[in-house]
Amino acid sequence: MxxxxxxxxxxxxxxxxxxxxxxxxxxxxxxxxxxxxxxxxxxxxxxxxxxxxxxxxxxxxxxxxxxxxxxxxxxxxxxxxxxxxxxxxxxxxxxxxxxxxxxxxxxxxxxxxxxxxxxxxxxxxxxxxxxxxxxxxxxxxxxxxxxxxxxxxxxxxxxxxxxxxxxxxxxxxxxxxxxxxxxxxxxxxxxxxxxxxxxxxxxxxxxxxxxxxxxxxxxxxxxxxxxxxxxxxIGSPKMNFFSTADLSPNASNVLGKEVSASEHVGLRPEHLILTDAASAVVEGRLDLVENLGEYALVHLISATGVEFIAKTEKPPAAEKGGMIGFTVKPELAHYFDTESGLRK
CATH class of the missing domain: 3.40.50.300 (P-loop containing nucleotide triphosphate hydrolases)
Structure with missing residues (x-):
C-alpha cells in the first residue's frame, strides 16, 4: 500500500x-x-x-x-x-x-x-x-x-x-x-x-x-x-442562499446578528423549521410540495422571487400560494461574502 x-x-x-x-x-x-x-x-x-x-x-x-x-x-x-x-x-x-x-x-x-x-x-x-x-x-x-x-x-x-x-x-x-x-x-x-x-x-x-x-x-x-x-x-437538496432583501423583518433578532448587504445567508433545507411570521427568518409563498413519505420537500418563493426549499417531516397545512414562515437555529446559519463567495 x-x-x-x-x-x-x-x-x-x-x-x-x-x-x-x-x-x-x-x-x-x-x-x-x-x-x-x-x-x-x-x-x-x-x-x-x-x-x-x-x-x-x-x-x-x-x-x-x-x-x-x-x-x-x-x-x-x-x-x-x-x-x-x-x-x-x-x-x-x-x-x-x-x-x-x-x-x-x-x-x-x-x-x-x-x-x-x-x-x-x-x-x-x-x-x-x-x-x-x-x-x-x-x-x-x-x-x-x-x-x-x-x-x-x-x-x-x-x-x-x-x-x-x-x-x-x-x-x-x-x-x-x-x-x-x-x-x-x-x-x-x-x-x-x-x-x-x-x-x-x-x-x-x-x-x-x-x-x-x-x-x-x-x-x-x-x-x-x-x-x-x-x-x-455538498448537501441534497442544496443550501438555500438569501440576501438581506429576502429576510424577514425579525431575522436579525433570531440570527443574533445584523446581516449586511455584503453577505449572503446560507440555510440548509433540513435546518428550516416551520414557525409564525413574528419569529420567521425567511418567508415564502408555497409553490409545490414533494411528499416523499418519510419527509416532504417544500418548494417556496420569497417576496423578492428567490426560490428555496425546506425539508420538513410532513407537508405544511398551508394551501398553494399561501405564505409560510421558517426559523433556524442561529448556529446553523452560514454567511458568505457576496463578491468572493468566501465563508465569513
Missing amino acids: AGLTLRDVKKRYGETQVIHGVDLDIEDGEFVVFVGPSGCGKSTLLRMIAGLEEISDGTVAIGDQVVNDVAASKRGVAMVFQSYALYPHMTVYKNMAFGLKQAKTDPAEIERRVSAAADILQITDYLERSPRNLSGGQRQRVAIGRAIVRDPEVFLFDEPLSNLDAALRVQTRLEIARLHERLKTTMIYVTHDQVEAMTLADKIVVLRDGRIEQVGSPIELYERPANAFVAQF
Whole structure:
C-alpha cells in the first residue's frame, strides 16, 4: 500500500489549461473522493495519477517514488472504469486472470488471487459464466475483481456506478465501502454524485474548473463549507442562499446578528423549521410540495422571487400560494461574502 502526493500539478491541451496547480496529500489507506460538476477536471486528474494522461507540470508521487515518467503498468495502480470493459468471449475467471496471465504470473498464484477476489466480491458462483449472462452489478464486480487480483498499492475508480440503476448503485456502493474496509488499500474515487462522496469518503476533494475548492472530511465540508460553491454542492437538496432583501423583518433578532448587504445567508433545507411570521427568518409563498413519505420537500418563493426549499417531516397545512414562515437555529446559519463567495 502507498499514499500519494501531488505538487503543483498542471495539465494543458495546447494553449488550454484544464488543471491549475493542484496540491494534494493522500494518506496510505485513505478513501478519497474527487467530486465536482462535469468538466471540473476530476477524471483528468485521476488519469494523470494512473499514467493515462501526461502531466504538463508538477509532480505525482506514489509512496516515495515520483511517477511522472513511469509507465502506467509500472505504477502499482489498478483502475476501474465507468465502462466494465470485459472481454465478451471470456469467462469471468478468464477476464479476471487475463492481466496476470499476460504478466506471466505462475498459474497457481493466478488461481489463488482470482479465487480470493471472487470470494471477497461474492462472485465465486459466476466464475464460469460469460459476461453476457451477468447483471450490470455483477459485471461491475467482475471489473473490480480484475483490479483486485493485481494487488495494487492504489485503486482508482472513475465513476464506476454511472451505468447502474438506482438500487444497484446503492448496493454496489456498499460493496465498495466494505471492500475498502477489508483491504485497507488507498482508494481514489471520482464521481459527480455528492451522495456517493458523502457516504464513501474519508476525505473529499471538491474541484471546480481544474482547481481545488476545499479538502476535508464529509462532515467538515457539510458543516463548514469554505465558500458558496462548496456549500451548494455538498448537501441534497442544496443550501438555500438569501440576501438581506429576502429576510424577514425579525431575522436579525433570531440570527443574533445584523446581516449586511455584503453577505449572503446560507440555510440548509433540513435546518428550516416551520414557525409564525413574528419569529420567521425567511418567508415564502408555497409553490409545490414533494411528499416523499418519510419527509416532504417544500418548494417556496420569497417576496423578492428567490426560490428555496425546506425539508420538513410532513407537508405544511398551508394551501398553494399561501405564505409560510421558517426559523433556524442561529448556529446553523452560514454567511458568505457576496463578491468572493468566501465563508465569513
